[in-house]
């Protein structure tokens with residue numbers, strides 16, 4: 370009887386590996402075809418110049434954990450198969466563990482984690498530490514954000530810098546959930562929270578930044594394909610978390626400027642400025 374159970378355990382690595390192979394090779398049912406369900410289950414289209422760095426890190430870790438997963442679940446199957454109680458004629462021998470094995474399976478994972486920590490350092494620095502710079506009056510300074518995103522239950526409030534390039538002045542444009550980004554241009558976004566923890570996630574740009582109340586943070590990217598994409602909250606932030614979505618429109622810079630000027634005009638005409646906390 371025990372051998373049937375061991376077969377069940379063998380199914381886990383087989384089905385698991387099949388799922389990922391179908392996703393990576395883009396074949397049914399993990400592809401984006403007409404009858405596929407769920408659709409486009411793998412990574413969304415990457416439109417960030419730096420996105421491939423994140424994707425290859427993701428793939429590398431997936432392969433690494435995949436190999437370990439196959440190894441450990443095969444071993445589990447093998448032991449259940451070989452030492453099935455019904456078929457075991459040998460007398461049972463008790464053991465209190467192996468010192469050597471303990472050392473090996475402590476050192477191997479530690480080494481793997483250390484390797485990943487060092488291997489991803491540059492990608493982390495590019496995404497989180499090396500904010501783009503610009504030259505102002507012959508001095509190299511950190512690039513200013515063109516929009517401030519404020520997460521609150523349950524929407525993204527946006528405050529665009531307007532023509533003067535400064536956030537917090539009279540020509541700012543206030544909008545909700547409607548982020549527009551100039552195409553092929555390195556941009557900086559300022560991120561804040563008004564209430565609880567959120568996470569500002571742009572799946573197509575491979576950008577994800579926790580939004581922490583009381584902290585002002587920055588993220589930057591260069592979008593290289595025009596279109597309309599998702600903004601999602603990736604941190605459970607309350608009952609309405611699921612609907613905390615926005616829209617990101619990537620468009621050529623002149624079009625972006627035109628759009629912003631038009632939004633400013635509309636705002637002036639209506640005479641109302643959404644309450645954005647200041």
Ligand SMILES: [Cu+2]
Nearest residue numbers: 567602606613
């Ligand atoms: Cu949220």
